[in-house]
Amino acid sequence: LNFTSTLGGQTFNSPFLNASGIHCQTAEELADLEGVKELGGIVTKSATLEARAGNDKPRYYDLAYGSINSMGLPNSGYNFYLDYVQKEHAKPTILSVAGLSVADVIKLLKEVQASDYQGLTELNLSCPNVIGEPQTAYDFETTRKVLTEVFSFFTKPLGVKLPPYFDLVHFDQIAAVLNDFPLTHVNTINSVGNGLVVDVEKEQVVTKPKGGFGGLGGAMVLPTALANVRALRQRLNPSIAILGTGGVTTGADVFAHILCGAQLVSVGTQVIKEGLGVYARLEKELSDIMEAKGYTSLEDFRGKLQVM
Numbered sequence: 001l002n003f004t005s006t007l008g009g010q011t012f013n014s015p016f017l018n019a020s021g022i023h024c025q026t027a028e029e030l031a032d033l034e035g036v037k038e039l040g041g042i043v044t045k046s047a048t049l050e051a052r053a054g055n056d057k058p059r060y061y062d063l064a065y066g067s068i069n070s071m072g073l074p075n076s077g078y079n080f081y082l083d084y085v086q087k088e089h090a091k092p093t094i095l096s097v098a099g100l101s102v103a104d105v106i107k108l109l110k111e112v113q114a115s116d117y118q119g120l121t122e123l124n125l126s127c128p129n130v131i132g133e134p135q136t137a138y139d140f141e142t143t144r145k146v147l148t149e150v151f152s153f154f155t156k157p158l159g160v161k162l163p164p165y166f167d168l169v170h171f172d173q174i175a176a177v178l179n180d181f182p183l184t185h186v187n188t189i190n191s192v193g194n195g196l197v198v199d200v201e202k203e204q205v206v207t208k209p210k211g212g213f214g215g216l217g218g219a220m221v222l223p224t225a226l227a228n229v230r231a232l233r234q235r236l237n238p239s240i241a242i243l244g245t246g247g248v249t250t251g252a253d254v255f256a257h258i259l260c261g262a263q264l265v266s267v268g269t270q271v272i273k274e275g276l277g278v279y280a281r282l283e284k285e286l287s288d289i290m291e292a293k294g295y296t297s298l299e300d301f302r303g304k305l306q307v308m
């Protein structure tokens with residue numbers, strides 16, 4: 001079966017990625033990912049200018065049907081990740097970056113541009129631009145402003161990580177912005193924002209930060225993830241690839257993401273539930289589905305979801 005694809009000048013031998021934030025914050029975790037042969041690439045935890053401890057714990061909670069998190073961007077600081085991605089790796093890397101202000105984003109990306117790193121970079125637009133304002137990706141004019149400034153100096157492969165949208169007009173609006181820039185990819189979705197999980201027995205929330213509000217992941221977000229992959233594939237220039245993230249627990253879910261238009265597919269919550277062995281299971285399940293259908297390559301069905 002042919003699982004190979006290219007993105008931003010890099011060759012990915014498998015469609016599988018780790019979702020940024022999951023098992024990719026420390027040197028040990030990143031080394032673990034190198035050892036997973038079914039992974040096509042390695043995505044770092046979103047890096048900020050300074051190292052961050054992140055929010056108070058408990059800040060992650062596992063559910064039967066998914067997860068909730070309010071990590072607060074714990075990371076070792078962009079120098080650590082920029083050094084890491086410039087080392088020799090058997091797989092392509094995607095350097096995820098985040099800024100708590102536009103100024104931070106610009107400063108960070110200027111360092112990446114000035115470095116010898118030739119791999120992919122992904123700007124996490126789920127970050128608040130200004131506290132008290134919606135996250136950047138939910139503010140279309142701010143998104144345009146940020147990308148205009150970034151592409152005034154950044155010439156390396158760059159994608160953006162997007163939160164989910166829930167209004168068809170919002171799909172039109174964000175696509176109208178993104179289509180004006182030479183992006184290599186869009187990674188959709190980030191966690192579904194500000195969910196709330198309640199422990200009825202304790203009559204209490206389950207995570208400490210933000211009064212228990214947090215981003216949702218795992219099985220419960222699959223339909224939202226597929227809708228965002230499909231809607232953006234239908235609206236974005238073919239030159240902008242889609243990385244599908246959200247809700248993957250089986251090979252059928254990977255197949256569905258690709259059927260909706262995804263070139264690569266990230267797995268997050270399920271890695272926490274099952275461990276890194278999940279990738280071998282997903283590859284086997286995806287291969288079995290493809291063989292049963294007579295497909296030999298991901299191109300045979302990518303983006304070919306049928307409507308009735």
Ligand SMILES: CC(C)(C)CCc1c(C(=O)O)[nH]c(=O)[nH]c1=O
Binds near residue numbers: 046072098124
């Ligand atoms: C939510 C932010 C802290 C603004 C960005 C980092 C992030 C986090 C996090 O570090 O809390 N969790 C997610 O599910 N997605 C993210 O993009």
